[in-house]
Amino acid sequence: xxxxxxxxxxxxxxxxxxxxxxxxxxxxxxxxxxxxxxxxxxxxxxxxxxxxxxxxxxxxxxxxxxxxxxxxxxxxxxxxxxxxxxxxxxxxxxxxxxxxxxxxxxxxxxxxxxxxxxxxxxxxxxxxxxxxxxxxxxxxxxxxxxxxxxxxxxxxxxxxxxxxxxxxxxxxxxxxxxxxxxxxxxxxxxxxxxxxx
Amino acid sequence: xxxxxxxxxxxxxxxxxxxxxxxxxxxxxxxxxxxxxxxxxxxxxxxxxxxxxxxxxxxxxxxxxxxxxxxxxxxxxxxxxxxxxxxxxxxxxxxxxxxxxxxxxxxxxxxxxxxxxxxxxxxxxxxxxxxxxxxxxxxxxxxxxxxxxxxxxxxxxxxxxxxxxxxxxxxxxxxxxxxxxxxxxxxxxxxxxxxxxxxxxxxxxxxxxxxxxxxxxxxxxxxxxxxxxxxxxxxxxxxxxxxxxxxxxxxxxxxxxxxxxxxxxxxxxxxxxxxxxxxxxxxxxxxxxxxxxxxxxxxxxxxxxxxxxxxxxxxxxxxxxxxxxxxxxxxxxxxxxxxxxxxxxxxxxxxxxxxxxxxxxxxxxxxxxxxxxxxxxxxxxxxxxxxxxxxxxxxxxxxxxxxxxxxxxxxxxxxxxxxxxxxxxxxxxxxxxxxxxxxx
Numbered sequence: 001x002x003x004x005x006x007x008x009x010x011x012x013x014x015x016x017x018x019x020x021x022x023x024x025x026x027x028x029x030x031x032x033x034x035x036x037x038x039x040x041x042x043x044x045x046x047x048x049x050x051x052x053x054x055x056x057x058x059x060x061x062x063x064x065x066x067x068x069x070x071x072x073x074x075x076x077x078x079x080x081x082x083x084x085x086x087x088x089x090x091x092x093x094x095x096x097x098x099x100x101x102x103x104x105x106x107x108x109x110x111x112x113x114x115x116x117x118x119x120x121x122x123x124x125x126x127x128x129x130x131x132x133x134x135x136x137x138x139x140x141x142x143x144x145x146x147x148x149x150x151x152x153x154x155x156x157x158x159x160x161x162x163x164x165x166x167x168x169x170x171x172x173x174x175x176x177x178x179x180x181x182x183x184x185x186x187x188x189x190x191x192x193x194x195x196x197x
Numbered sequence: 198x199x200x201x202x203x204x205x206x207x208x209x210x211x212x213x214x215x216x217x218x219x220x221x222x223x224x225x226x227x228x229x230x231x232x233x234x235x236x237x238x239x240x241x242x243x244x245x246x247x248x249x250x251x252x253x254x255x256x257x258x259x260x261x262x263x264x265x266x267x268x269x270x271x272x273x274x275x276x277x278x279x280x281x282x283x284x285x286x287x288x289x290x291x292x293x294x295x296x297x298x299x300x301x302x303x304x305x306x307x308x309x310x311x312x313x314x315x316x317x318x319x320x321x322x323x324x325x326x327x328x329x330x331x332x333x334x335x336x337x338x339x340x341x342x343x344x345x346x347x348x349x350x351x352x353x354x355x356x357x358x359x360x361x362x363x364x365x366x367x368x369x370x371x372x373x374x375x376x377x378x379x380x381x382x383x384x385x386x387x388x389x390x391x392x393x394x395x396x397x398x399x400x401x402x403x404x405x406x407x408x409x410x411x412x413x414x415x416x417x418x419x420x421x422x423x424x425x426x427x428x429x430x431x432x433x434x435x436x437x438x439x440x441x442x443x444x445x446x447x448x449x450x451x452x453x454x455x456x457x458x459x460x461x462x463x464x465x466x467x468x469x470x471x472x473x474x475x476x477x478x479x480x481x482x483x484x485x486x487x488x489x490x491x492x493x494x495x496x497x498x499x500x501x502x503x504x505x506x507x508x509x510x511x512x513x514x515x516x517x518x519x520x521x522x523x524x525x526x527x528x529x530x531x532x533x534x535x536x537x538x539x540x541x542x543x544x545x546x547x548x549x550x551x552x553x554x555x556x557x558x559x560x561x562x563x564x565x566x567x568x569x570x571x572x573x574x575x576x577x578x579x580x581x582x583x584x585x586x587x588x589x590x591x592x593x594x595x596x597x598x599x600x601x602x603x604x605x606x607x608x609x610x611x612x613x614x615x616x617x618x619x620x621x622x623x624x625x626x627x628x629x630x631x632x633x634x635x636x637x
Contacts, residue, residue, distance in 0.1 A: 028498050031494065031495040032495070033492070034492040034493075035491045035492075038251065038282070040284045040285070041285075079285075081281050083280065083282060083334060085237060085255075085481065086238060127502065127505065129500055166509050167509075169508070169512045169513060170506060170508075173502075173508040173509055173512075174505045177502060178500045181498055185495045193493075195490065196490065
């Protein structure tokens with residue numbers, strides 16, 4: 001099983017000043033994905049989320065191990081190759097999404113799907129979902145969560161920077177809200193893919 | 198994983214087809230597969246598809262001190278990588294013969310043909326020059342890597358823009374893209390590789406061999422040429438003897454192919470330039486064909502996060518207050534801390550409090566860490582708690598003898614669960630630390 005991950009940057013007109021402190025960051029950038037684009041690997045997916053370089057293998061590996069039903073495949077190695085094409089922020093989240101789509105495309109049985117959501121907290125405590133590279137750089141704290149699709153529970157979390165426990169819970173709640181959207185995207189893209197029988 | 202070998206009948210079939218001037222994908226002898234070029238949002242990033250072969254090209258630059266014997270010349274660096282993604286047979290981190298061969302050929306084709314004006318990359322003679330690095334990643338291997346890679350390298354170089362610099366006295370100023378428009382590299386010509394596969398000791402010839410054809414070929418001739426029909430590199434491998442006429446014929450074919458490809462590249466570059474100028478959408482997202490059934494896009498979507506604060510408050514309110522932490526940590530140097538001095542060891546207590554923290558975090562909304570609760574469910578653990586003391590004291594052997602399929606597995610499982618549950622909390626902090634490392 002191998003997956004390609006690609007993402008490229010899109011800055012969605014966020015230069016305007018926002019009146020509500022929340023409105024600004026709380027949206028997910030556009031998504032696009034293409035499955036089965038490579039012929040040699042068993043499964044492949046390219047995933048674009050508004051965004052490149054080598055990354056957080058370990059985190060992704062642990063997340064995948066948590067959901068893949070490995071016991072069904074004794075003596076099998078599943079290799080997930082992620083190739084980052086460019087980084088426009090929320091890289092780890094995008095990697096997780098790409099890995100999940102590639103696993104789905106390869107037809108690997110999983111306990112649940114998973115998605116990655118990145119939240120950023122800037123200096124005045126504003127919560128931003130799916131931050132761009134610039135927002136990530138300026139943020140006081142960046143939190144990335146992996147959530148499963150069945151119970152919306154946490155599979156993995158990694159954080160950088162300072163935040164309070166209240167903020168952690170807020171980010172988690174926001175990530176859960178955002179995950180709904182990502183899972184809807186998964187569902188719709190798969191529905192489209194298998195619409196012709 | 199090793200490459201699946203080609204069976205004898207497949208080999209015979211392919212060769213017979215070639216003898217009958219037929220190709221499996223319906224192409225004629227001199228046909229190239231479809232070439233598609235798409236660009237990323239960043240300058241110098243492109244993906245070239247040659248049929249199903251896909252190469253990603255990325256160019257980056259850096260200010261470095263020049264080589265001693267070439268004080269006024271910039272440095273060009275090429276690196277092709279064959280990842281496991283492209284084909285399972287490629288091992289990561291290993292310099293295979295193929296990889297070395299391809300990299301050398303690329304260098305000869307691009308650097309030694311002086312397609313880039315390296316002198317223009319000089320900022321301060323003998324002190325600062327630009328190092329241009331071209332990274333090529335093979336994403337999918339379906340034959341003819343070299344052609345796809347050379348096209349990707351040329352396209353990426355043409356597309357790339359380096360930051361503008363100015364020199365005033367000894368001071369070198371680097372401008373960000375916002376301050377001054379980045380400048381393109383000065384490219385003299387575009388050398389492009391064209392591969393010819395030979396079969397039956399050179400009797401049959403095919404342009405742009407795919408992976409299957411490459412496996413049965415006897416020899417390969419790679420010609421690098423620019424649109425002015427100047428040969429930049431020529432390499433014959435596989436140990437076949439070629440006649441002069443054959444090489445000349447190949448160079449003629451190459452001339453035609455290179456002209457076509459160059460035109461395509463220029464068109465693609467112009468297109469991208471136009472879109473960028475007009476402020477339209479560009480990047481890989483746009484190159485995904487929307488009508489394809491395997492592709493799907495979703496626009497930017499707002500997420501309602503108005504109730505986030507309440508939710509968080511709820512969770513925190515429900516959770517038990519965190520236990521008292523030893524106040525007044527002693528700070529010796531930044532980055533270190535000591536808790537209390539000369540006080541009795543209180544590590545045991547600390548561990549307990551950690552456990553509690555864990556439970557709080559797991560208040561249904563959020564954190565419970567999957568597997569423990571999921572697999573075996575609450576039921577089993579309840580049963581376990583009822584007769585746990587007896588079960589645990591029993592030796593395992595005895596259990597094995599009693600043939601009660603219902604009870605036994607449960608008992609054993611309960612055991613493991615209870616063990617897990619005890620372990621889990623103390624494990625977590627360690628895990629967290631591990632996770633942080635790669636992020637830094």
